[in-house]
Amino acid sequence: MAVKGMNLCSVCCLALYFVTAVLAGRDFYKILGVSKSASVRDIKKAYRKLALQLHPDRNQDDPTAADKFADLGSAYEVLSDEEKRKQYDAYGEDGLKEGHHGSHNDIFSSFFGDFGFMFGGNRQGQQDRNIPRGNDIVLDLEVTLEEVYSGNFVEVVRNKPVAKEAPGKRKCNCRQEMRTTQLGPGRFQMSQEVVCDECPNIKLVNEERTLEVEIEQGVRDEMEYPFIGEGEPHIDGEPGDLRFRIKVMKHPVFERRGDDLYTNVTISLVEALVGFEMDITHLDGHKVHIVRDKITKPGARVWKKGEGLPNFDNNNIRGSLIVSFDVEFPETQLNDNQKEGVRAILKQASVQKVYNGLQGY
């Protein structure tokens, strides 16, 4: 009797435990808006997009903004780490609480830079006060057309000198001033002197951190991704920015024009006359199927809508793939019999039209 009661009790307890575990933990997948099978890349992409939207600076009217932002940070921290994600999938958030560490600021700044992303593009207070700024660093980031099509993330390690306080004082704001000294009654002398202020001493220490640059789908040549505050330091002011400038490399198969892709295919004379079926392997590996059953003239074009690049501003809109055909003639010469055969089959009258082809006649 006591045993049976104990079993029922233990089952109830287990059920209660699981229910509270499920209710108590947050659904990180829902917070990020990704599926349970999302790749790390999808998770990074979702975080970056939502972090820009949910940042408290941008939602000053919303009292829950700070909490939502903190949830987002926790969700990214767990799901972007392979080990933590496994624990979370198996045991829920409760299974992780003890190991939770690391500040959200670190995560946010690895995507946007040290001072966070200043919305509107200009840094707060920059125009009011005249704070000296360190140099900007521009890094040309070469990307492939495959990356423009599917998107990608590039991790970099930034090692930079950071101004740290040091003991003692140093001279700062040095400037030339005119000094007037009296030599005698009614006689003065003006001379130039270098005058400096005293400031706390600063030394430069090298620090290192990881940054994540996103190559967004449809990104165009020369577009820049800034990381505020990751440039060169300035002893008397703020550090400059690190900007990644996208350089799209040439591709051996596809040529980009805006959102459209152009490619060329050489077919045999037989295929041009009798028709053919073929597959073109696209930038992400999927196949574009082309079927021709009529005659294909040299220079003929096939338009495949929706097979171009995703548009940068709206990834759901795609350009087209334009395939141009050229014809390769057979190498072997025809004997007399074959020539008769060809005349008989093609039944095309002799055409010998002479005209100026270079001037559009």
Place this chain on the structure above:
Amino acid sequence: MELIYTLRVLIKSILFVILWSKCEGRESEFNYVTCGSLVKLLNTRHNVRLHSHDVKYGSGSGQQSVTGVESADDANSYWRIRGKPDGTCQRGVPIQCGQAVRITHMTTGRNLHTHHFSSPLSNNQEVSAFGENGEGDDLDVWRVQCDGSIWEREEAVRFKHVGTDAFLSVTGEQYGNPIQGQKEVHGMGIANQNNYWKAMEGVFILPSQEPLRHNHEEL
């Protein structure tokens, strides 16, 4: 009841220990110089960083000058490590010892270059910055010489010019105005302590994953 309770505590403690042991700060462990990275190169013997600026030599070739500076926070000391023009260097891939690279000045877009002209102070081989937008000529190529198999950030390496076989060196001669205090950088035929350089500050690109591949037609 007791059994299940102790089991839960046990599982939680095991989880805690596992997570705690794997818990480290977000420090990077990436130790290589990779293709496309931006670096400052420090001459280990004379403690100056490889530097260039929009100032031309007053003698020799009259091309843009390359010097060594003491400051650590000058953006004009950043150089980008790129492959040869034939495009064999993939972004993020560590540079091999013995690999031929081009070293492009970030702010002016000119390549580290040397040729048979005399350097102004020491009469060694003049080292200049040459080209436009990263494109120069055959004398822009240098071979990275190091002991192991890959160029490690902690390791000092030598740069041997492909074409003249000169080593990128500093021997301490100092310029006067307008580049007061900057040291002369030149090419020398002998390998010694003066031609060791170490990658210091910079932006080191890590290798990326391949973009997603689909093996079926998109719906």
